[in-house]
Amino acid sequence: MTKGGHTMKRVEKLSVTTPATWISGPKQGCWIYEDYAAIAENGRYEVVDGVLYMLPTPNINHQKIVGEIFAYLQSFTHITRSGKVSLAPLDVELSYGNVVQPDIFVILNKHLDRITYSRVIGAPDLVVEVASPNTARHDLCEKEDAYARAGVPEYWIVNPDACTVELLLLEGKFYRTLGLYSGDALLPSVVLSNFPVQVGRFFVAL
């Protein structure tokens, strides 16, 4: 593969979301929002359970899908006047020691007071993560646990390669899956009831 006359080494290994132990600050397990906000190094970081993680750079398909889903959610919440939609990189301080940047999240009207100038403080009503292979483990383990503990009522996990969405609803302290949706399926969202978009539409730009 050549570009501009230079041989580009073929990439065969991608970094995944990983604890960022090289960043100066408190020891792992003790990070809070103020420490996180003070990070001078470039990159996307999150704090889950006081552990600082560095997120890999998203790829183009990830961004296309985020764009499509955001556009549909934006139109829907606007038309139904139900709330506000935001997308990464925007900080959400779920709780003390948990600061995340969901790919997309929805805050219903009754919770708009959770939006402050610098960040959201508290749980969004719906989070959507496009779980690329290099973030899937983090999205499904640490972040799912963090969203459940913070009381996020609904979590959509988008698989960008299989073009599926798994819908999780909070029941008590854990998420229960409603199943995996694709193609013409409509998502049986509880937070955004009657959301009229077929799942396959999220992936049309690929």
Place this chain on the structure above:
Amino acid sequence: MNMTTTKKLTVVTPASWIPGPEQGRWTYADYTTIVEDGHYEVVDGVLYLSPAPSWDHQSIILEIVIHLHRWVQIRGLGRVCMAPLDIELSYANIVQPDVFIVLNKHLDRITSSHVIGTPDLVIEVASPATTRHDFREKQRAYACAGVPEYWIVNPNAHTVELLLLEGNSYRSPGLFFGDAVLPSIVIPGIPVQAGQFFATV
């Protein structure tokens, strides 16, 4: 394979309708009495039912087994096995990994009915319907049981994530694909490229 008319797929789910002990209390003895068809596993005493695997899922498993078996046999390292074979990781954890390896020094863990104890390497082909289970409950079960190495194969993205046990949890050296050779610790030097696992899909 794109079936745009597919609407809803089932995923791995707690199988609370199967007669037996209450969820959280299943053991190997209870598990072996199940008469209902299906692919069941017990993690932390909870009985789970997995959906039937897809054609691609099985093709990838077959390729992985062929490559691993060749290397493990040439080197005389141990045994390569594939699902559905029961592993009793511990009292309340009975799983059927897609592929697993038991090294020679641990062959005494293989009994005529099932494996008792931990394999040295487990591989799960994480199809969309099993991904969450493979990353959550099973990863925790493998880590708790002390399985030293866990490969999570993404059949849609054609990637392999290699996890190495460090203390009580897995550390990920990264995501491998294409021509990448997997830096396995359990079967070091295996000359297979990640992309070869997906040759038939």
